[in-house]
Amino acid sequence: MSAAQLEMPGMPKRLFPATPSKLACFSDCPRRYRFSYVDRPTPAKGPAWAHNSVGAAVHAALRSWYELPIDKRTTAAARQLLYGVWSPVGFRDDEQAARWRARAAAWLTDYVTGLDPTDEPVxxxxxxxxxxxxxxxxxxxxxxxxxxxxxxxxxxxxxxxxxxxxxxxxxxxxxxxxxxxxxxxxxxxxxxxxxxxxxxxxxxxxxxxxxxxxxVRRAEDVAADIGVATAAVEAGEDPDVAFPTAPGRQCSWCDFRPSCPTGQAAAPARETWSFLAEDDAAD
Missing domain, CATH: 3.90.320.10 (Lambda Exonuclease; Chain A)
Known part of the structure; x- marks a missing residue:
């Protein structure tokens, strides 16, 4: 039964549950949105990316740093927290992962040095x-x-x-x-x-x-387009037509590249470490 059929006469219109990433996914490529949020089981994804491993480790370390007692919020603690959550996934090899761990630890040290450990975030x-x-x-x-x-x-x-x-x-x-x-x-x-x-x-x-x-207006416009595409599939339209691809260079790094022949034809695959800074080789 569709969402429209579940709505009772006279009841408020059902709100579309959205996150920024969900709306951005559809704006970038309706087909990727379908793979992410509509198709079940979810189609196979490609490998993880090194730059995402870097970002995830830094975010996790900073979150944990603020969870420490104030007197424990030191630069050394921040580095140790980063080491504890570091993942080598996506890097070319262990040597590259180790160099980037050191680089991320240096960023974190510099950043935490400028923070007041007694300043509690909300x-x-x-x-x-x-x-x-x-x-x-x-x-x-x-x-x-x-x-x-x-x-x-x-x-x-x-x-x-x-x-x-x-x-x-x-x-x-x-x-x-x-x-x-x-x-x-x-x-x-x-x-x-x-x-x-x-x-x-x-x-x-x-x-x-x-x-x-x-x-808000732009977000609601995207949500309306998602609703139209979803309703079309529920009415029997071909999902590939309702959620078309938006081929381009972004197909080189799309998570769903292995499941999308159109994306594979649009651009060559990138290495999973290729979004790291260009001066990586000079380290």
Whole structure:
């Protein structure tokens, strides 16, 4: 029975449950969305990526660092936490994984040196949510800081390119987090920050009601397109037609490349360590 059939006359319209990653998945490629959220069992995925291993370890170490007693929040503790969660998955070999572990530990040391260990975040890896006219929107925030009377959304970045203020302004995820923080924690929140550990830089943006409304409108448009595609499949349309591919260079690193002949034909596969910084070979 479809979602539309389950709705009772006179009842409020069912909200679409969404996360920033779910909406971004459909925007990038409807076929990838179908593979991720519609098809069961989920089609086979490709191998894990080294840059994701780096990011996951840094995020986990920072979360655990804030869970330590204040007097234990040291740079040495941060490094040990990173070593404890480090995974060599996706790297070319053990030697490359070891070099990148040392590099990530150096980022973490520099970053933690600039933190006040007595400054308790309002939340780390905190799930927040809100509703709009069409969406039940939720997401998990890396860190929520208290700055005076307001809360600030902090997102850690470990990619090869430093974040910019335009990245902070244009991020649908950060806008969703602001709305979620406001609704979940009932506190003022407008500022979002991207903390890029490799460069030690911080990109930021102060959201307004207008900027948030623009993000909500775009998110609801994507959700509406997902609803149309889903309803078409329920009505008997070919899933490949309802959820078409969006072939391009991104097919080189799509998780579902092994299950998508169109993607395989669109671009050659990349090595799982190819998103690491270009100066890797010089280390």
């Amino acid at each position: 939340g780390t890896e905190r799930t927040v949510g809100c509703t709009t006219e069409r969406l039940a929107l939720s997401g998990r925030v890396d860190r929520i800081d208290r700055r005076g009377d307001e809360l600030v959304v902090v997102d850690y970045k470990t990619g090869r390119v430093p974040s910019t203020d335009d990245d902070a302004r244009g991020s649908p995820a950060l806008a969703a987090y602001v709305l979620g923080v406001r609704r979940t924690l009932r506190r003022p929140c407008s500022r979002v920050e991207l903390h890029h550990l490799p460069s030690g830089t911080v990109a930021s943006f102060e959201h307004t009601d207008r900027s948030l409304a623009n993000h």
